[in-house]
Amino acid sequence: MKRYVKLAKGVTLSLVIGMLPTLAACSDNNSGETNNAAANQAANNGATKTDVPPNEIYKQKFDPPITITTAVVDDGASRGNAFKPGESMEDNVHLRWMKENMGIDIKFDFIVTKPEDYDTKIRLLLSSGGKLPDVFGAPGDSVQNLIDADRVMPLNEAIEKYAHPEFKKILEKYDYALGEVKRDGKLYGLPGFFMGDEGTVMWIRKDWLDTLGLQPPKTIAELENVLKQFTENDPDGNGKADTFGLAVPLKEGPWTWMGQTDAIVSAFTKQMINTYDVRSYWNKGDDGKLSYGAIHPDAKKYLETMRDWMSKGYMDKEAGIKDPMKASEMAASGKAGVMFGPFWMGDWPLNDATKLNPKADFQPFPLPAGPDGLVGRAEKSITAGFTMFNKDFKGIEAWFAYFNKIFAKNLEQEGDPYFDPRFKDGYHEGYDYVNLDGKIIKGNYKEAGVPEDKWPLKDGSRMDMRFMIANGILGGTTTIPFSNDEPIKKFLADPNAEPLTTREFDVKQMVKKQITAAGVRMNQGIEEGKNYFTGPMTETMKSKGELLKKLATESYLKIIYGEKPLDYFDEFTKQWLENGGEKITEEVNEWYSKSQ
Amino acid sequence: MASYWRKTWPFHLLVLPALILCIIFQYIPLFGVVIAFQDYQPWLGIKKSAWVGLTHFRTLFEYPDSKQVIWNTLIIASFKLVINLFVPIVFALLLNEIVKTYFKRILQTLVYLPHFLSWVILGGIMIDILSTDGGIVNRVINAFGGQSIFFLGDGQWFRLTVIISDVWKEFGFSAIIFLATLVGINPALYEAAEIDGATRWQQVIHISVPLIMPIVIVVATLSLGRILDAGFDQILNLYNPLVYSHGDIIDTFVYRVGLNNGQFSFGTAVGLFKSVIGFILIIISYRLAYKLANYRIF
Numbered sequence: 001m002k003r004y005v006k007l008a009k010g011v012t013l014s015l016v017i018g019m020l021p022t023l024a025a026c027s028d029n030n031s032g033e034t035n036n037a038a039a040n041q042a043a044n045n046g047a048t049k050t051d052v053p054p055n056e057i058y059k060q061k062f063d064p065p066i067t068i069t070t071a072v073v074d075d076g077a078s079r080g081n082a083f084k085p086g087e088s089m090e091d092n093v094h095l096r097w098m099k100e101n102m103g104i105d106i107k108f109d110f111i112v113t114k115p116e117d118y119d120t121k122i123r124l125l126l127s128s129g130g131k132l133p134d135v136f137g138a139p140g141d142s143v144q145n146l147i148d149a150d151r152v153m154p155l156n157e158a159i160e161k162y163a164h165p166e167f168k169k170i171l172e173k174y175d176y177a178l179g180e181v182k183r184d185g186k187l188y189g190l191p192g193f194f195m196g197d198e199g200t201v202m203w204i205r206k207d208w209l210d211t212l213g214l215q216p217p218k219t220i221a222e223l224e225n226v227l228k229q230f231t232e233n234d235p236d237g238n239g240k241a242d243t244f245g246l247a248v249p250l251k252e253g254p255w256t257w258m259g260q261t262d263a264i265v266s267a268f269t270k271q272m273i274n275t276y277d278v279r280s281y282w283n284k285g286d287d288g289k290l291s292y293g294a295i296h297p298d299a300k301k302y303l304e305t306m307r308d309w310m311s312k313g314y315m316d317k318e319a320g321i322k323d324p325m326k327a328s329e330m331a332a333s334g335k336a337g338v339m340f341g342p343f344w345m346g347d348w349p350l351n352d353a354t355k356l357n358p359k360a361d362f363q364p365f366p367l368p369a370g371p372d373g374l375v376g377r378a379e380k381s382i383t384a385g386f387t388m389f390n391k392d393f394k395g396i397e398a399w400f401a402y403f404n405k406i407f408a409k410n411l412e413q414e415g416d417p418y419f420d421p422r423f424k425d426g427y428h429e430g431y432d433y434v435n436l437d438g439k440i441i442k443g444n445y446k447e448a449g450v451p452e453d454k455w456p457l458k459d460g461s462r463m464d465m466r467f468m469i470a471n472g473i474l475g476g477t478t479t480i481p482f483s484n485d486e487p488i489k490k491f492l493a494d495p496n497a498e499p500l501t502t503r504e505f506d507v508k509q510m511v512k513k514q515i516t517a518a519g520v521r522m523n524q525g526i527e528e529g530k531n532y533f534t535g536p537m538t539e540t541m542k543s544k545g546e547l548l549k550k551l552a553t554e555s556y557l558k559i560i561y562g563e564k565p566l567d568y569f570d571e572f573t574k575q576w577l578e579n580g581g582e583k584i585t586e587e588v589n590e591w592y593s594k595s596q
Numbered sequence: 597m598a599s600y601w602r603k604t605w606p607f608h609l610l611v612l613p614a615l616i617l618c619i620i621f622q623y624i625p626l627f628g629v630v631i632a633f634q635d636y637q638p639w640l641g642i643k644k645s646a647w648v649g650l651t652h653f654r655t656l657f658e659y660p661d662s663k664q665v666i667w668n669t670l671i672i673a674s675f676k677l678v679i680n681l682f683v684p685i686v687f688a689l690l691l692n693e694i695v696k697t698y699f700k701r702i703l704q705t706l707v708y709l710p711h712f713l714s715w716v717i718l719g720g721i722m723i724d725i726l727s728t729d730g731g732i733v734n735r736v737i738n739a740f741g742g743q744s745i746f747f748l749g750d751g752q753w754f755r756l757t758v759i760i761s762d763v764w765k766e767f768g769f770s771a772i773i774f775l776a777t778l779v780g781i782n783p784a785l786y787e788a789a790e791i792d793g794a795t796r797w798q799q800v801i802h803i804s805v806p807l808i809m810p811i812v813i814v815v816a817t818l819s820l821g822r823i824l825d826a827g828f829d830q831i832l833n834l835y836n837p838l839v840y841s842h843g844d845i846i847d848t849f850v851y852r853v854g855l856n857n858g859q860f861s862f863g864t865a866v867g868l869f870k871s872v873i874g875f876i877l878i879i880i881s882y883r884l885a886y887k888l889a890n891y892r893i894f
Contacts, residue, residue, distance in 0.1 A: 123638060126638055126639050127638040127639055127641055141858050142638075145637070145638055145639050146639075148639060149639030149640075242729075242730070250837075251836045251837065253837075316729075317728055317729065317746075318723075318727060318728060318729065318746070318748075318749065320749055320836055320837065320838040321723065321748045321749050321836040322836075326723060335729070542859060543655070543859070546849075546852045546853040547659060547660070547661060547853075549852075550661065550837070550840055550844075550852075553837040554837045554838075554840050554841070556837075557837045557838050558838075561749075561838065579660065
């Protein structure tokens with residue numbers, strides 16, 4: 001016993017001693033952070049900018065430098081060629097450039113590897129009352145909390161004073177999509193935009209059409225015939241009845257990100273339908289009121305068609321258990337000949353079909369018209385998230401100086417005083433472009449004859465500048481909606497045209513089918529069906545939304561699968577309204593009338 | 597008493613860090629369950645959020661789907677519980693009878709490997725092998741002249757699929773604890789039985805089974821506490837709107853309602869409800885084990 005006591009004493013003592021450095025480290029850390037924050041504060045308060053003439057506003061430089069803190073997700077793997085070896089998110093050519101030429105010093109409060117961790121961090125800072133970064137991309141589910149908690153800055157004044165005039169126009173144009181960050185007429189977040197060009201086109205196996213001697217379908221009736229022939233007439237000629245018409249994921253209802261059936265819905269009605277989210281689609285009626293698309297009686301026509309196709313085997317029998325990825329496998333594996341979806345499907349996943357059969361040829365076609373001549377599609381949400389500003393942030397002028405510069409660069413407009421001529425050829429020489437005896441080369445360095453020691457990266461590939469440029473402070477995206485349209489027109493007219501701008505260069509990188517498909521989308525000139533509700537989730541949506549989503553998706557599937565008669569739709573509508581739908585409709589319209 | 601402390605204080609000191617950690621990370625967070633009775637808003641925190649009493653519990657039982665969801669959970673979980681207890685025991689007993697060590701090792705490794713695969717991966721694989729359109733299982737059924745079965749799209753079949761696939765995935769791993777107990781049985785008992793002329797079968801029935809009974813009771817009792825856990829990640833990866841009526845369980849329901857919609861209080865309320873039921877069941881089974889088998893776990 002005695003011996004053990006001695007041993008125990010020894011262990012305890014060494015444990016305590018062992019822990020001392022840890023304790024010390026903890027306290028060190030704390031004091032360090034406080035000092036830093038205090039220093040930042042001082043710097044921000046004393047900042048002034050050098051005055052520049054309005055036609056050279058790009059020259060704006062802040063002296064003493066302004067520090068902007070931010071935060072970002074960077075997993076190091078998925079960003080590909082974002083940095084040169086030895087450079088990183090925290091230390092790279094662009095940050096040094098900003099510090100030197102603009103007097104803006106970017107500091108990262110935290111860099112995490114996973115989006116979930118980022119969301120958690122922000123949520124923790126929010127609930128613990130810790131200091132939020134000066135500028136940060138707001139996690140979707142925290143947007144409302146951040147505004148409610150009064151921790152973020154209203155931006156109307158700053159936009160009015162500092163924003164690029166073209167950006168103001170864009171904000172006005174897409175004002176309807178900003179409901180989430182509007183409160184009492186004030187805007188609390190700046191939107192990041194999607195390109196907006198993901199509208200549905202119809203992809204069909206052209207080689208199957210040719211084998212069976214069919215024309216591309218222009219109406220739903222013709223499409224039905226194509227589906228029938230694809231199902232029954234052995235288009236792949238292997239002598240087995242192992243093909244069907246339409247590859248479609250119905251696990252998430254009619255609307256999703258790939259394989260969606262919004263085009264079939266729109267052939268029968270002007271109503272847009274999504275059963276998988278109670279926040280969309282809210283359609284505007286003739287009386288100016290909003291109503292939920294999935295319970296509109298017109299949906300019956302869509303359901304009737306889908307039910308008919310399902311019972312005849314024209315579409316995937318397992319559609320109900322498949323998500324978009326699983327559904328696309330049916331098309332890629334040569335089982336299905338038709339699938340709806342965005343323009344980019346021409347590369348992945350549909351081009352995978354050529355791996356099995358080199359002759360497989362999915363081609364994009366315009367959407368088919370319904371019996372009354374209706375053609376349409378739904379508009380995908382245009383906002384990709386919001387950038388928010390700490391209420392105590394003092395350097396918003398500096399932020400806009402930077403934002404405008406990048407925005408002007410993306411816009412590439414002639415005579416724009418915000419456009420920085422130093423970025424004329426690209427951002428940084430030796431990174432996104434190489435100057436070879438006065439010729440600017442932005443890619444394919446080997447073919448262009450650039451000597452190997454001047455390649456930005458050792459393997460000769462292009463660098464992806466987006467991460468360096470957007471880092472945390474632009475919320476991860478600098479996209480201008482539909483800015484790919486002009487380049488696409490250019491390359492449709494002349495596939496071999498020389499790309500001049502960054503946008504054109506990106507478009508040139510797309511595979512031919514994607515460009516063709518984007519052209520098909522643009523040329524059909526459809527006014528896309530909008531979701532008019534973009535506000536925060538209402539009270540009843542929060543408590544009953546999930547229930548209604550389940551009810552709607554389940555009812556739709558049961559009708560399509562023939563487990564319930566078509567008339568069950570009326571029963572479903574009644575249940576939907578009774579179980580909170582009516583209340584939600586009221587709340588949505590109340591929001592809508594206020595937001596106008 | 598004083599001399600007891602004087603002699604043993606270093607031991608108590610050694611336990612202290614573990615005790616402190618336990619209190620900080622296990623007991624203090626327990627107070628967080630008060631948000632089940634509040635309308636919790638993250639930026640207000642626990643102190644300032646409004647008190648709403650039992651509203652969330654009422655909501656749980658007022659949802660039209662709740663009854664069905666609880667019922668689904670009970671059915672799936674109790675089948676899993678029973679089968680997941682018996683299959684590993686039988687498997688462990690059979691494996692214990694194998695004389696060739698290498699064969700035994702290979703077999704054991706093979707059956708517990710699926711335990712380490714995540715349901716995200718297995719979910720995708722199962723959709724493929726259970727497909728009605730060329731999936732291997734349905735091809736076998738067709739070969740024997742049967743009709744293709746839509747395993748993941750038909751409610752009754754869905755439950756069966758979920759239960760069997762879970763047993764397949766876990767039985768090898770669960771058998772480890774029984775195997776360890778079997779290995780620990782004193783060989784002298786078997787030798788004595790053999791001398792008395794007992795057959796292998798009799799040895800299993802009269803020696804192996806009675807000696808692993810205590811551990812079986814422990815495992816069964818502990819698993820009863822999870823009667824409301826029907827396998828969240830499995831179902832989340834396999835279910836779809838077609839089988840909501842038979843496959844939606846409390847956890848997936850709370851996941852959709854609570855986390856996707858940011859209803860923290862409601863999620864906590866359901867979690868608390870589950871814990872209370874689990875706690876009551878553990879107490880009952882503990883008493884039963886003591887009464888019937890004269891066995892105390894704690």
